[in-house]
Structure formats: C-alpha cells, structure tokens
Amino acid sequence: MIQPEQPHAVRVVLPAQLRTLASVGREVTVPIVGEVTQRSVLDALESLLPTLEGTIRDRATARRRPFVRFFACEEDLSHEPPDTPLPDAVASGREPFIVLGAIAGG
Numbered sequence: 434m435i436q437p438e439q440p441h442a443v444r445v446v447l448p449a450q451l452r453t454l455a456s457v458g459r460e461v462t463v464p465i466v467g468e469v470t471q472r473s474v475l476d477a478l479e480s481l482l483p484t485l486e487g488t489i490r491d492r493a494t495a496r497r498r499p500f501v502r503f504f505a506c507e508e509d510l511s512h513e514p515p516d517t518p519l520p521d522a523v524a525s526g527r528e529p530f531i532v533l534g535a536i537a538g539g
Contacts, residue, residue: 440465441526442464443519444530445460445463445529446460451488454488455484460529465524468518472516475490475515489501501533502534504533505519506522506528
C-alpha cells in the first residue's frame with residue numbers, strides 16, 4: 434500500500450509589521466505537502482494567514498514585493514526563481530525560512 438506523503442513543517446520567521454498585521458508571533462509553522470519552494474511556502478502562509486495576502490507578493494503577478502527579502506541558511510534567496518527547492522534544512526524544519534523587510538534610504 435502506498436503511504437500518503439507526510440507534510441513538511443516549515444518554520445517561517447516574519448518581520449514585526451507582518452506579525453502585527455496577522456496577529457501572530459515571530460515564527461509561524463506552515464504545513465507543505467510536496468516540494469518545499471518559496472512559492473509553496475508563501476502559498477501555505479497566505480492560506481493560513483489570509484491577512485498577509487498581497488503584502489509579501491503582489492496579488493496580480495505573485496512577484497515578491499520590492500522591499501521584501503527571503504533568507505534561509507544564511508543565504509539571500511530573494512532573486513531565486515519561486516519554484517526552486519528550498520534547502521533541506523528548511524524542508525526538515527531545522528532552519529527557518531525568513532521573510533525580511535528591507536530598508537532603503539539615502
């Protein structure tokens with residue numbers, strides 16, 4: 434008998450302004466069935482916390498907002514294609530997927 438795939442428990446760290454908007458703590462755990470990618474993590478996050486829809490990615494294009502960055506395992510993944518698999522440490526829950534609000538100024 435084929436066993437159904439167990440979901441990955443992916444930890445997502447959110448910046449303060451998104452935590453406040455969604456009324457959650459610093460870290461949220463989202464279940465991902467299948468491959469763990471930026472797209473699957475953000476889809477699950479927005480499904481779990483609908484108030485975040487459109488804040489991290491544009492609603493129409495699903496592209497990352499300009500002043501939002503993604504990090505995992507001390508690497509900036511912001512410019513990686515959204516369907517690129519995230520590191521195994523993220524998929525296993527050992528390391529978080531970090532959403533960070535970038536700051537610009539002059």
